[in-house]
Amino acid sequence: MSEKAPVRIAVIGAGAMGRNHIRFVTEEPEAELIAIADAFEGARATADAAGVPFFTDAAQMMDEVKPEAVIIATPNGLHLGVAREAITRNIVPLVEKPISDDLEDAEKFAAEAEAAGVPVLVGQHRRHNPFVKKAKEIIESGELGRLTVSSFHYMIYKNDEYFDVEWRRKKGAGPILVNLVHDVDLLRYLLGEPVAIQGMQSSAARGFETEDSAVVNVRFADGSLASMTISDATASPWNWEACAREDPQYRPFDADAYFIGGTKGALSLPRLQVMSYDGASSWHKPLKMDVPAVDPALPHKMQLKHFVRVVRGEEAPVVTPADNVKTLRALNAVKRAAETGELVEL
Ligand SMILES: NC(=O)c1ccc[n+]([C@@H]2O[C@H](COP(=O)([O-])OP(=O)(O)OC[C@H]3O[C@@H](n4cnc5c(N)ncnc54)[C@H](O)[C@@H]3O)[C@@H](O)[C@H]2O)c1
CATH class of the missing domain: 3.30.360.10 (Dihydrodipicolinate Reductase; domain 2)
Known part of the structure; x- marks a missing residue:
């Protein structure tokens, strides 16, 4: 384990994949799970079990707990709205694949993220x-x-x-x-x-x-x-x-x-x-x-280790929004x- 403090991560969207990410973050010594946001009140139980605060509004969560990074595992059509809320707050997002179901919006977002200078990793875990x-x-x-x-x-x-x-x-x-x-x-x-x-x-x-x-x-x-x-x-x-x-x-x-x-x-x-x-x-x-x-090694876990290094500015994201647009x-x-x-x- 490094001397550095664990990266403070919140997970947004605690469905099937979000719950996997929650488990990976809690198992990773270089990361710390600090909050969970999900529009569905029923997901509160997942946050309670993890011992972290729960929010039904992702933007409010980002304002209150100020994570360094977020993992966005909402349905595809909602990825970019949440990712935009993150980058305007200088929070580094890992956005699940595919970055969007709307190619034009994905292209627009790729340009916005580049202009904002906030690295964004897309979750093509393989x-x-x-x-x-x-x-x-x-x-x-x-x-x-x-x-x-x-x-x-x-x-x-x-x-x-x-x-x-x-x-x-x-x-x-x-x-x-x-x-x-x-x-x-x-x-x-x-x-x-x-x-x-x-x-x-x-x-x-x-x-x-x-x-x-x-x-x-x-x-x-x-x-x-x-x-x-x-x-x-x-x-x-x-x-x-x-x-x-x-x-x-x-x-x-x-x-x-x-x-x-x-x-x-x-x-x-x-x-x-x-x-x-x-x-x-x-x-x-x-x-x-x-x-x-x-x-x-399990690719999702390796992806999280890479994400930690991206948040720390030690590596550039291996799958950027611009790259995912090509896919x-x-x-x-x-x-x-x-x-x-x-x-x-x-
Ligand atoms: N990389 C992989 O291995 C892998 C595998 C499965 C799914 N995925 C991706 O993960 C994402 C989620 O898929 P899933 O199968 O977990 O879906 P899911 O429907 O099980 O979970 C989505 C969750 O997002 C929540 N949500 C909806 N709107 C929200 C909002 N505005 N703010 C916060 N939370 C909100 C829902 O309540 C739900 O709990 C998708 O993008 C999917 O493509 C990736």
């Missing part, structure tokens, strides 16, 4: 997964040669009762908009910025208004390509949730969800199996497999491409 960071290092080192083709899979089966809630069957829901923000964020982080996307979607398996399955092709500026297979009606282990062991509500399975290929080698994630040839690549030679040693643009392009069949250029 970026803090040590296996992802190591994969990025390997790709950047040139060990895989020039990137050629990669495939990212989100093939999962959501239980049928999940769809008893009406909005989940309607246009605007579906796995692309509901789930893919993490995969698109890692696609950009690991492979680069997409310049063109094409796709197809289908609702044949469940018969709902929204898609249950989609396939998407992506082209990057350097000419490399990737595909994404997306489905919430597919009984398979090939999804980050099952493979990465980040969240106990998904049963772990020894498999990979992402396959990244280059002229000299290839790797899969999250198991981080790295394949390459000795010397020049050739389909007639045996491939060797290396699994670099990486200490596993949202790419995600919207995936949706448009799959829906219309058009080639969407970015």
